[in-house]
Amino acid sequence: MIEYRTIALLVDELWLKGKNRGSYFRALKENVELTLKAWHKAKFRLVIESQRLLIRSETPFSDETMKAIAKTPGLQELIPVREIPLDYDRLLEPILEELASHEREGFTFKVETLRSFKKYPKNSMEISRHMGHLILNARPDLKVDVKKPEVQVNIRVLPDHFYISTRCIKSPGGLPVGTNGSLVTMLSGGFDSPVASYLMSKRGCSQTFVFYYAYPFVGEEVKDKIIELAKVLASYQSGCKLWIVPFGKVQKKIAKTCRENYRTSFFRKFMVDCSNLLCERIGADALLTGDSLGQVSSQTIGNISLIDQTSRYPILRPLIGFNKKETIALAKQVGTHDISVIPHDDACSMFAPKYPVIRPKNDYWHEYIEEHDFTEDLNAALDQSEVYRIGVNGMLTSCEIY
Amino acid sequence: MIYLDNAASTAVDPEVLEVLVDASKKYFANPSAAHRLGKEQRKLIDQARTRILSRLGAPDGQLVFTSSATEANSTLIFGLGLESGDEILYNKADHPSIVAAIESLAERGIVVTAVSNRDDGLWNLNDFAEKLSQKTRLVCLCHVNNQTGSLQHVRRIAELLKEYPDCHYHLDGMQALGKVEVNLDEIGVDSYSIGAHKIYGPKGIGALYLREGVTVSPLLIGGSQQNGLRSSTENTPLILAFDKAIEIISERREAIYNNCTKLNLLIRKRLAEHETISITYGQEETVPHIVMMKVDGISSDIILRHMEEEEIYLSSGSACSSKIKGFNPVLDALGIPEKNHKFYLRVSFGKGNTESEVEKFCSYLVETIDDLKGFLS
Numbered sequence A: 001m002i003e004y005r006t007i008a009l010l011v012d013e014l015w016l017k018g019k020n021r022g023s024y025f026r027a028l029k030e031n032v033e034l035t036l037k038a039w040h041k042a043k044f045r046l047v048i049e050s051q052r053l054l055i056r057s058e059t060p061f062s063d064e065t066m067k068a069i070a071k072t073p074g075l076q077e078l079i080p081v082r083e084i085p086l087d088y089d090r091l092l093e094p095i096l097e098e099l100a101s102h103e104r105e106g107f108t109f110k111v112e113t114l115r116s117f118k119k120y121p122k123n124s125m126e127i128s129r130h131m132g133h134l135i136l137n138a139r140p141d142l143k144v145d146v147k148k149p150e151v152q153v154n155i156r157v158l159p160d161h162f163y164i165s166t167r168c169i170k171s172p173g174g175l176p177v178g179t180n181g182s183l184v185t186m187l188s189g190g191f192d193s194p195v196a197s198y199l200m201s202k203r204g205c206s207q208t209f210v211f212y213y214a215y216p217f218v219g220e221e222v223k224d225k226i227i228e229l230a231k232v233l234a235s236y237q238s239g240c241k242l243w244i245v246p247f248g249k250v251q252k253k254i255a256k257t258c259r260e261n262y263r264t265s266f267f268r269k270f271m272v273d274c275s276n277l278l279c280e281r282i283g284a285d286a287l288l289t290g291d292s293l294g295q296v297s298s299q300t301i302g303n304i305s306l307i308d309q310t311s312r313y314p315i316l317r318p319l320i321g322f323n324k325k326e327t328i329a330l331a332k333q334v335g336t337h338d339i340s341v342i343p344h345d346d347a348c349s350m351f352a353p354k355y356p357v358i359r360p361k362n363d364y365w366h367e368y369i370e371e372h373d374f375t376e377d378l379n380a381a382l383d384q385s386e387v388y389r390i391g392v393n394g395m396l397t398s399c400e401i402y
Numbered sequence B: 001m002i003y004l005d006n007a008a009s010t011a012v013d014p015e016v017l018e019v020l021v022d023a024s025k026k027y028f029a030n031p032s033a034a035h036r037l038g039k040e041q042r043k044l045i046d047q048a049r050t051r052i053l054s055r056l057g058a059p060d061g062q063l064v065f066t067s068s069a070t071e072a073n074s075t076l077i078f079g080l081g082l083e084s085g086d087e088i089l090y091n092k093a094d095h096p097s098i099v100a101a102i103e104s105l106a107e108r109g110i111v112v113t114a115v116s117n118r119d120d121g122l123w124n125l126n127d128f129a130e131k132l133s134q135k136t137r138l139v140c141l142c143h144v145n146n147q148t149g150s151l152q153h154v155r156r157i158a159e160l161l162k163e164y165p166d167c168h169y170h171l172d173g174m175q176a177l178g179k180v181e182v183n184l185d186e187i188g189v190d191s192y193s194i195g196a197h198k199i200y201g202p203k204g205i206g207a208l209y210l211r212e213g214v215t216v217s218p219l220l221i222g223g224s225q226q227n228g229l230r231s232s233t234e235n236t237p238l239i240l241a242f243d244k245a246i247e248i249i250s251e252r253r254e255a256i257y258n259n260c261t262k263l264n265l266l267i268r269k270r271l272a273e274h275e276t277i278s279i280t281y282g283q284e285e286t287v288p289h290i291v292m293m294k295v296d297g298i299s300s301d302i303i304l305r306h307m308e309e310e311e312i313y314l315s316s317g318s319a320c321s322s323k324i325k326g327f328n329p330v331l332d333a334l335g336i337p338e339k340n341h342k343f344y345l346r347v348s349f350g351k352g353n354t355e356s357e358v359e360k361f362c363s364y365l366v367e368t369i370d371d372l373k374g375f376l377s
Helices: A021-039 A063-070 A092-100 A124-138 A192-202 A220-234 A248-257 A260-282 A301-309 A324-334 A362-371 A375-383 B014-026 B036-055 B069-079 B096-108 B125-131 B154-161 B236-272 B300-309 B329-333 B338-343 B355-373
Strands: A006-011 A045-049 A052-056 A075-085 A108-115 A151-157 A161-165 A182-186 A206-213 A240-246 A286-288 A386-390 A396-401 B062-066 B087-090 B111-114 B136-142 B168-172 B191-195 B206-210 B277-279 B290-295 B344-348
Touching: A006 A021, A006 A063, A006 A161, A021 A045, A021 A052, A021 A063, A063 A075, A075 A092, A092 A124, A092 A151, A092 A161, A108 A124, A124 A151, A182 A192, A182 A260, A192 A206, A192 A220, A192 A286, A192 A324, A206 A220, A206 A260, A220 A240, A220 A386, A240 A260, A240 A375, A248 A260, A248 A375, A260 A286, A260 A301, A260 A362, A260 A375, B014 B236, B036 B062, B036 B236, B062 B069, B062 B236, B069 B096, B069 B168, B069 B191, B069 B206, B087 B096, B096 B111, B096 B136, B125 B154, B136 B154, B154 B168, B236 B277, B236 B290, B236 B355, B277 B355, B290 B338, B300 B338, B300 B344, B300 B355, B329 B338, B338 B344
Parallel strands: A108 A151, A182 A206, A182 A286, A206 A240, B087 B111, B087 B136, B136 B168, B168 B191
Antiparallel strands: A006 A052, A006 A075, A045 A052, A075 A161, A151 A161, A240 A386, A386 A396, B062 B206, B191 B206, B277 B290, B290 B344
């Protein structure tokens, strides 16, 4: 196995930025540094160099470390690089080692050279063509394909060394977390909300997660599942906090006082209200949910409209136009699918009315809200919350009763 | 706190704890040591073994101390040396330490045959008699079922087995010891598993009784302790505490039995009229310590969590399988449809439970059910 002591990180849309580009780079660098400190237990040097980040360490980076860094929003891709002394005669051998490390035969390749050191006696075309020829001599099983190669051999010529690389790990892209405000993300145990969280991580939003825990109607296993989901999402967030808000008593009170067909809608409404209170407490800018228009009765345009009317903070719904298959495909990519798929008790379905309201009536909705002030209950629920802090490496670092 | 989960485990009796603590301080040496400290412990262990055998009504038998009744069951099931083509008759409604161990033998070509259960929760002896053959080498059963409390007709089974001298008869007595009279010579059993933590003893100690002349291959190989039947340094403090727990329970068994009978009658009477609660099995077929019930339409998990909020503790099915949702293999083996498995609760009484505790439990259970059934779908 080849050991990599240098990693190049290419950025995504930071190049679109103008005068404030520096602040985005600094945020990205901070986020990468946090992940590195959590995963790479040796000294390293992280620098911004020609619109990209470079990490060097005397201790090789593990696969896990590279995969963890590659999850950082704002990055386009991670390239493990080998630094070779600037001696042309010694360039072929490490390239052949790299190609051998792909552990298969007969693939197509292409050599691409970038000559940053313009005074180097050979030009880029010469180097690519000659190296391609030498590789074919040494590996007759390989074929050249300049249009769509399976493996691209990148050579970069610098004043005192060559960089070579043959592989890359794709990153989420987008903007660095922390550059676009903070959200309260309402997590459930399903597929949607974790994917919504991932999408907004990519837009640079830092997030605090909140789960409405319907104990004693649901058990500890649901809480465990949510913690596991938050651990995965924390890896796209440079760590996070998760609030487990005891909500069973509130749900029971709602269920006992409202019309049966409005139960689920009012559960949602008061969860949103509670999330508003949490936004206030922690100074967040908006709420985030995994709503997809019309997916379930509480996500009809009628219900969404009424809920939005009473929310003081904007509600972001990045999945609003997604269908389920699209969300599930993305959940697989994010790494939350296998956790979301585990069956769990869900209080909303436990209390679900036979015929949930699809077009709620304005009059009854507002009348109920007027007559039932849950502010005290919601604040009490927040006061009794368990708050978990989760590191970027998925480690629970603390749990406190709020 | 109202603790109604005594079939899962019991609080250690203070006298037993005292023995355990004292012995832990005093008997730190290795009981196999050749010096006086070792010999002293060897004597105490041998005396404890003799006393336990005598209390089990099998003074001439052998007793192997193990870490649990599960280990005792495994020692017997895997140690009998059964061969491909041999048959085992067992009850799928029994504890996993029996069922899972036996079913794993099917891979070795051993024929594992489950005998059915009757509607009253007892093993179907007609089916058993039909399935019994010259190929049957092992009959394995829980003396008292841990989830239902069913008290099996163990003597009748022994009688049926008289015509099959090559068949080994094993009982798991984990839930029977301390609850019903256990006289192994009278039952006519070849081996019997017991454990301490269901009789107010500590966890981590059990034993396997083997009738005189019965041999098994050990699970653990090493220093050949306990006549080579279980290599591993004997845990003198746990053995002495186990002995003490058996001594105390033997003296108080009848009084506890009578108290549990009173509580059992009370719970049946108090809950009989509630339309959604039904007691599953009759008093005559079960020990008074365990009552299984069904609450129609409300998942037992939800009831359990409402109860624990009031510091009332009971169980849904067996505590050993509470992580498995929905399907319960024991209830399945008893012919209960899977869709109803989640509605079953188990209440199990112990020596400290009182009528007022049972009254409070019944009131709160009824109150919770009436409160929940209005809005749970």
